[in-house]
Amino acid sequence: MSSTDTKQGTSIPDRLRSPFTRAITSWEFLLLCVAILIFFLNVQASPYFLDPWNLSDATFNFTEKAMIAFAMALVIISGEIDLSVASIIALVSTCMGFLVQLGVDTPALVAAAILVGAACGAFNGVLVAGLGLPSIVVTIGTLSLFRGIAYIVLGDKAYSGYPESFAFFGQGYVWWVITFEMVLFAVVALLFYVLLHRTSFGRSTIAIGNNPTAALFAGIRVARVKFFLFVLTGIMSAVAAVCLTSRLGSTRPSIAAGWELEIVTMVVLGGVNILGGAGTIPGVVIAAIVMGMVTFGLGLLNVPGIVMSIFIGLLLIGVIALPIIIRRARQRVGS
């Protein structure tokens, strides 16, 4: 937000606002309030909401998407976008299904998945970072290409017959209602928090998003960082593909269709600037939980999925429009 303020020529204040004021006016705090509000609305609306097993099931709505959203957040912060993530899931899942038919066991399946995901990400990375092509067009292309390959291999058929040990990733419980996916989600969130907020790589990512030329002059290897971010997104898509395939127990080429838009929504809702240069991992975590709760709560009220998408769409536009409207109103009062 501060960058847009300076762009409009607001004078620099004499001293910073106190950490407390900054915290309660931050995006994450606003989002947290929304999350709590939705939580209580859900509790009011349905008696089944507070059941621990129901809540545990509800996490499947967002854990897989959120794992990709963390990597996507970094890509968007660096000023690029990756719309091919859902298609990478389809391709990875198809590869795993293919290997299962050859009798490959779980550890090799997961390894192959990560490899294929990384390769897909590297393909995007070479085109975007290596050749300097616009990422939105490149990834629309690879969106068609990756899922297209899945369609060529599978057609209207489906792969199933995954080994029993493979089911743990998407269906396993670590302790009581805590699923394996929840644990993985938490670990991944922590890793990405450290990567973005505690390492020089994270600082480089933010710097590139703010001004790629300045970042280059500051000695940051812009192309290399971007390439790595796309590979990372590919790997996270593969991880999500393992979880999703394990949960569904089968692979169709239409798996995870339309997820790319939901994941971008999640990231933007989390306060990441779609134009790059700003964003936090805690914001994305809360946004993921908000979206998961909205979907689950409305589901308990028998609201069809397509109507929920109206809420998600309104949420996306609303949370971005509101701060702008408020800022404008404040400026009008100020002048």
Next chain:
Amino acid sequence: MSSFKFSRDVLLAFALVALVALVYTRFPEFASVKSLSGVFNDTSILIILALGQMAVILTRCIDLSMASNLALVGMCTAMLNAAIPALPIPLLVVIAMLLGALLGCINGLLVWKLDIPPIVVTLGTLTIFRGIIFLISDGQWVNAHEMSPAFKALPRAHFLGLPVLSWFAIVSILGMFVLLTRTAQGRALYAVGGHPNAAVYTGINVGRTRFNAFVLSGALSGVAGYLWVSRYAVAYVDIAAGFELDVVAACVIGGISIAGGIGSVAGAVLGALFLGVIKNALPVVNISPFWQQAISGSAIIIAVIFNARSERRVGRIILKKAEQV
């Protein structure tokens, strides 16, 4: 600049001819006038949408809500027709256009007045419009027998040897050509995308121009909505789902720069036809239609690599001229 753009469009046209020739070697009937005009007719809706998308992309924006707009307007016209069969069809087409323009208006206002990035706005309206279809239709289909015969007959009716559907595309092509090359508004679209700051200094209202582009793409989506529903004689929630990416793909293949300011009507039309020929040729040469998605994906990637090359070359040529002076 103009000679360069000309050559790229010609190159794309050659690629298209080569593609048709390739199919011809396997299946000569494909290259007949009747078959090719059939392909054009089949691609008409994509052409109309690509022209609207082009206007938006020229201004450095993107409209991902086109397919949802199409589906929503299509459902509205179908329900209107089912409820009041006496309503004249030309009036219904006008209503479809206005309704689409209204939806485009929403996108345009959010981009113009609130400065929200277009990709976020249209990502949001993409899901909202699609959800509204479910709300108004209650998830029900509007089937062929509920539509009046005149409603279904219009796109199939023949005029001067071509179906009316094709004529809609031809009129849109001519209209866009006049708009982009013969009017101030058309120049403004290029100026806004080419260099927004410079456009402001020449007295162009950048936000307003973008708004106009969104209204135009909305209006074209609306018309396409009627055409889609009447042609396939069915309306339901998921019609044209994911078609927005095909439309963007047609523009990219047609050499319209996603960074704005570069593109021609011929490019958009050829890009759409390229996808149309692939779609229609695959079954003819006995390749499974499941190959289509991967092939158009590869076509997008090749096109964008090629576009970037030629856009870079422009810069070099200008520099050389400057050096010579």
